[in-house]
Amino acid sequence: MKIVALCCDKSGYPAVLKAQQEGYLPGVELEVRAVSCLGVIRESLLLEILEGEVACLLLAGCPLESCHNLEGSRFAKARAERVNALLEEADVDKRVVLAFCTAEKTSQIREALSRWLDGKDGVM
């Protein structure tokens, strides 16, 4: 199973790497890409990545209330929700999973992915 993770430099990227090192993501082929802030990711990019051979797209960024760039995580959440609505409408089972976590806390990533695996909403 391949997962593409788009992470913000400040929190998501170290958290995803830490989660991977701690073995939270066994059997997952993870492709990690770092961006300056989750707010820079446009919906078109999300859809383009999902067009490829990926099972899901993980967006890992700062907590909503303490985003380094104030609004970045909120923008990302709104865009991911719109993309998820489009995917649901088109009856595609791929989803954008959101995990808003600090650099040290990896549990949110694990929980977001396990919720998605359980077929629930992936937003933390």
Next chain:
Amino acid sequence: MKRVLIVTYHSIPALERWYRENESSLGRHIRILPKQQVGKGEGEWDVVVVIGGSLSLTREEIAGQCERFGWNPVCVHAFPLEKSFVPHSEAWLPRWEAFFRNILAGDDGIAQVRVHRLTSNPRVKVLSHPETKAQDIQEILTALKKRNLEVTAAEDEWHIAREGVNYRYVSSGTEETVGAFVIVPEVKEHFSLTLPDQVSDTRRLVPLSEFARSMEQKSYRRQRIAFLVPSLTTPPGVWERVFSLSKQLCEKDCAQVVVLCAETVVAGEGLEEAYRRSRQAGALYEKTDLSKAVFQETIDMRGIQVGFRTERDGADQTLLFDWLVAVPQLELVPFDVSGCFEADKIVLSLDRPVNSNLPPYALHFQGMYLISPFSSHSERIELAREVERYLSEGVIAEEARTEVDEEKCILCLTCVRTCPWGAVDVEGVLKRSKARVSWQTCRLCGLCASSCPAEAITIAGFPTGTDDMVPVISCGGEVS
């Protein structure tokens, strides 16, 4: 036929020779004049190339020169001339010729010529304040030497002058060309919190260094002591002292120790362990905004009451202390170069630039780097990498730069509202206005670029497209 005027600041025999040899093949009407002979009424020139002696001329200074000569500059091309290069015409002329033909190729006057470094002079000089410890200098030299750079420490008395993209370093009769300088400035201790005079009058507020000395002579048995750390930039070395002193006070003197700080720093070698031991010994660490704390002396002037709000739960606390210990932050004093640094403009001191997008350690002057003597090992390695990159590429490029396309901007002000750092405003008048991004304030988060409905904002040097947006960091389930 295109008329080209070449103005030189110095006599360049190699250039004259090149012109004589290539006059027929160039197909242009070219005239070479020294700067002194240039005046108004020289006639109309299609292209004017000025070969200056220094790259530190600002745009305003170039505009001033052009005004004096009576020119209206459409495009300014910079050719970095190095005196030492001129006699070696074999090495100098091919670059000059490529540069010159590149200029002539742009018939519309918008030729974009990137100025490359002409020589890779790998010599680096480390200038330090006289009071800097020799060991700190040695560690910086070692970090630079590991990058195969030719490094030497500066003498006590020296003089620097610009020489093209390099510098000429003169010291006690010796002269050498230096590609880059690493400056180790003086570091000053500074306690940023201002306390009421009445509190200072109690003489219960003691600087950290004085307090550490007094511990050897005096007992603080069962006393209440507060360490005040108001700054977020207190270096790890100072924190190490705070951890060890607080542990010692708790264990030996059974004192009650509270560390009131803006942030606790434990990122450093052995610091986390020292912090843990201090906590285990009984020291309390409380995060609070000390600028909002209330300090009041007791009536008998033997203690100080400190009222603060904890960041943890927002509870208001008032504690009585016998001693307050002022923990300083370290400040870099701008390096004084008045009288020993010749440039096109007067330089009194070298200070950190305000532009946060410049690479770390870089100064206003290309090839000059600043590092604290108390820098960590990783910072020194980072600096060495930066210097090596500069010497190979010859530019200190900003990480990236946010640019607004004037044609596309519809002035919807979305970027102004979106920017979390207040870096975007509007320039121009009425319908000709457009968004403007302040390069000094911009943190390159990219939110404006992604929010812009007209896609008028791009981050140059930091692509935000689809495929080339970011490099793939790891793939295949393993972290490299």
